Amino acid sequence: MADIKAQYRTVMADHFPSEVKINVGGQELVYKKRTWKLMDGGEMIEKGLRYGENPGQEAALYELVGGGLTVGDLQLVAPGMGLVSAIDEAQMLQAGKHPGKTNLTDVDGALHILRYLTDRPACAIMKHNNPSGAAVADDISTAYEKAFLADLIAAFGGAAVLNRPVDKTTAEMMHELYLEVVAAPAYEEGALEILKKAKNLRILAMPRIAELAQWRDQRFLDIKCLMDGGMVLQTSSFNPIKTPADLLPARCEHNGEMVEPLRQPTPAELDDVVFGWAVEQGVSSNSVIYVKDGCTVGIGTGEQDRVGVARIAAQKAYVKYANKLCWLAHGLKYDELALAVAEGREDPAKIKAIDEATQADKGGLPGSIMISDAFFPFRDGVDVGLAEGVSCIAHPGGSLRDWESIEACNQADPPVAMVFTGQRAFKH
Known part of the structure; x- marks a missing residue:
């Protein structure tokens, strides 16, 4: 068992070059490998990524530092706009x-x-590159609490x-949970002292998060590498829905007649649609999510059929x-x-009360918004949400x-x- 655990503590040597250049139709992109001098295992080590997705996989992080790429009329992100790839030791508090x-x-x-x-104020808590919970609120501590409780x-x-x-309020709530990483534009007085009690927590101060709006419409080169050594190049996805005014009325023609909803969404429902569609940009497909009052309620990810993922998200x-x-109780x-x-240490009435309240409240789904990252090919997926009491799709x-x-x-x-x-x- 000791050897199995050791693989997660091992800092792998990597043999990737310090610089990578990609030539795309005569346009050159220049990338610099990111490394950090950090204490690791009791000694100072200069190294980039610890390992890849799993121990045993060499990996390297590169920042775009030179060149540029235009695809058609689209200018992709230029050097000097690094976020995660630009993190240095000073930002690793x-x-x-x-x-x-x-x-x-x-x-x-x-x-x-x-x-x-x-x-x-908004918070997204990520696990394996999918949000476990995401929320917006009037203050950051409430946004974090909503995302956590989701x-x-x-x-x-x-x-x-x-x-x-x-x-400090947010930091105190975070300290109750084992987290791998906390990232924010800054930390108010007293917050760092609380967070640093968790010695293995990676605490990142990323001032550019405060300027994140300038990345809203930025596109980047998305590279998918294939098992045979080939690759697929594409421009990254984008989200055109900025306000409810960007949404389209649901209507279509059938048998020569226009079919439209009998009820139009309320302003509050439209706000949740805009919020939910933003969250959908970071969810692996096929996906269906339910959101309510600026918070995720159920997130279904990475399934092969839409009705199935609608059910999973509801469950x-x-x-x-x-x-x-x-x-909370x-x-x-x-x-x-x-x-x-089961062990006789707590009153069975407590668990019974939780079960009854969960069923009575239908998991908090009534009044929520059902959002799908692609169209519903049949009504069966829609019917799943309707059975749970969603108010808008x-x-x-x-x-x-x-x-x-x-x-x-x-x-x-x-x-x-x-x-x-x-x-x-x-998003695949």
């Missing part, structure tokens, strides 16, 4: 140990969401990224809601309370059977609103 690939790609994934939510199980060992300075909402109720996760009941539109999905919303009691985003948001 506490390194704990050299970061691995997933630590930094989790931070990058959160920033991919937060760049669309700069108008309000899925306090998956948040364990995650990366919490915030778009406002961390205050997860029930589980996460039960955990939330249990934590007893300071325990649901499974911890269930074990204590948003998806790209464009299916030959959009009329079925709209009719399903009209047949609900009361009728459910629907809007189109006009754009798919696949």
Whole structure:
């Protein structure tokens, strides 16, 4: 067992070059490998990434430092705009140990969401490059608490990224949870002392997060490498939905007649659609998510069929809601309370009350917004959300059977609103 554990502590040597150049049709991009001098295992080591996605995988982080690339009329991100790739020792207020690939790609994934939510305090907690919870609020501590309570199980060992300075209240809540990474533009007086009690926590101060709005519409070169050594180049995705005015009415023609929703969304529902569509940009596809009051309720990721992921997201909402109720009432996760009941250390009435409240509240899903990263090819996925009491559904539109999905919303009691985003948001 000691040897198995040791692999996670090992700092791998990497044999990647200090500089990489990519020539794309005569346009050259120049990348510099990022390394840090950090205490690791009791000694000072200069090294880049600890390892890749798994121990045993050599990896290196590169920052774009020279050149530029124009694809058609699209100017991709230029040097000098580094975020995660530009982190230096001064920004690592506490390194704990050299970061691995997933630590930094989790931070990058959160920033991919937060760049669309700069108008309000927001937090995204990432786990394995997907958000476990994301939320906006009037203050950063509430945004963090909402994101944490959205899925306090998956948040364990995650990366919490915030778009406002961390205050003492937020730091105290973070200290109750084991996190791998905390990243924010700054830390208010007293917050760092609290966070540093967790010796292995990587604490990043990234001042440019305060300027994240300038990255909102920036596109970058997205490279997918294939098993045979080949690769696919594409420009990165973008999110055109900035305000409710950018959404499209859900309508389509069927049998010579226009099919439209009987009910239009409220301003509050539209705000949640804009929020949810921003979160969708950072969720692996196929995905369906449920959001409510500026917070994720259930997140379904990476499934092969849309009705299946709609069900998974709803099922997860029930589980996460039960955990939330249990934590708020007893300071325990649901499974911890269930074990204590089974061992006779807690009153069975406590777990029964949590179960009954979760079912009565339907996992917090009634009144939520159902958001799909691609159109619903059949109404079955829509019907899953309707059965849970969603009040509005948003998806790209464009299916030959959009009329079925709209009719399903009209047949609900009361009728459910629907809007189109006009754009798919696949992320693979």
